[in-house]
Amino acid sequence: MPKLPFYQVDAFASRPFEGNQACVMPLEDFLPDAILQTIAAENNVAETAYLVRKSExxxxLRWFTPAVxxxxxxHATLASAHVLFEEYSFKGEAVHFETVHSGSLIVRRLADGQLEMDFPCGPVQEIPVTDDVATALGARPVQAWGGMFYAARFxxxxxxxALKPDQRALKDLGVPGEGWDRGNFGCFAAGGDGVDxxxxxxxxxxxIDExxxxxxxxxxxARVMSERFGKTDLKCRQAFPGRGAFIDTRLEDDRVKLIGTSVTVIEGSFTL
Structure with a gap:
């Protein structure tokens, strides 16, 4: 039976059990989409990343949640670069990923060992906060923006x-971002313990509920904080209960640099 290389990585983490889980699977060629989706569902983490080498x-690179x-x-791009640098001993300064919907993504290894991702950053537009969104979130934001996702400021x-949203209600609300369905909400507030x-x-x-x-x-x-507070360099904390992560960002025109580290927690093979 075929065996595929498999790595589970905690991304945006300095040690195991922090950050976000991603499975990374380097392949000779992409398998049929239905199989890729089935494997991602079996892995049952936020994202499974599939890599196929094109040149030196x-x-x-493609990404699948358990559903889509x-x-x-x-985080799965960061995890993929981590696997190439640390597990496959890639010696270059930067890894280049070619993607279907997001163009070319570059991940560089910095002198301190952290990885810096160079990502596109689309425009955002302030939108009104509606009653159905406030009800589904369980609290009313003071301001909201539409873009790739729905951004709600508290x-x-x-x-x-303290948010405890109604996930079933939230799924059909928000904005349809480019390539994304509704039901994707970022909720934020300026400040926090040692962060912006x-x-x-x-x-x-x-x-994914959260x-x-x-x-x-x-x-x-990064775009919203720049337009609302004039900050282009941010120390960010994503406050997922029990895990969470710290992510540094820097806005440069229509690109954002995302900086973090990762840890491999499982290495093995996936048997088809």
């Missing part, structure tokens, strides 16, 4: 950490 420093293929995933980090912004990310529209560490959300958060 370039890989094709997504157009962009930050006054204090404590309000964000504290957030959580609810994604029932992508098959994501522990979300790179794609932080590209939008």
């Amino acid at each position: 420093n370039t890989w094709a 293929e997504v157009p962009l995933c930050g 006054e204090t980090p404590e309000e964000v950490e 912004v504290t957030s959580r990310f609810f994604a029932p529209g992508s098959g 994501d522990p560490a979300t790179g794609s959300w932080h590209t939008m958060l």
Whole structure:
């Protein structure tokens, strides 16, 4: 029976049991989509990343949640680069990923050992807060934006950490971002213990009630924080109960740099 290489990585983490889990599976060629989706469902973590090498420093990259293929995933990209640098001993300065919906993504290894991702950052637009969204979130945001996702601002980090949304109601609300369904909500407040912004990310529209560490959300958060507070460099905390993550961001025109580390927690093979 065929065996596929398999790594489970805690991304945006300095030690096991922090950050967000991703499975990384380097392949010779992409398998049929139905099989890729079935494997991701079996893995049952936020994202499974599939890599196919195209040249010396370039890989094709795709991401699947247990339910759908997504157009962009930050933590699984970080995990993929981590596997190439640490487990496959890639010696280059930067890994290049070619993606279907998000173009070319570059991940560089910094002098301190952290990895820096270079991601696109789309425009955002302030939108009204509606009663159905406030009811589904269980609290009324003071401000909201539409873009890749729905971004909801609260006054204090404590309000964000206390949120207990109705996930079934949330799934059909929000904004349909480019390549994304409704039901993807980033909730944030300026400030927090030693950070510039504290957030959580609810994604029932992508098959995940709450994501522990979300790179794609932080590209939008970087834009929103720049427009609302004039900050282009951020220390961010994603306050997922029991795990959470710290992500540094830097907005540069229409790109965002996302900086973090990862830890391999499982290495083995997947048997088809």
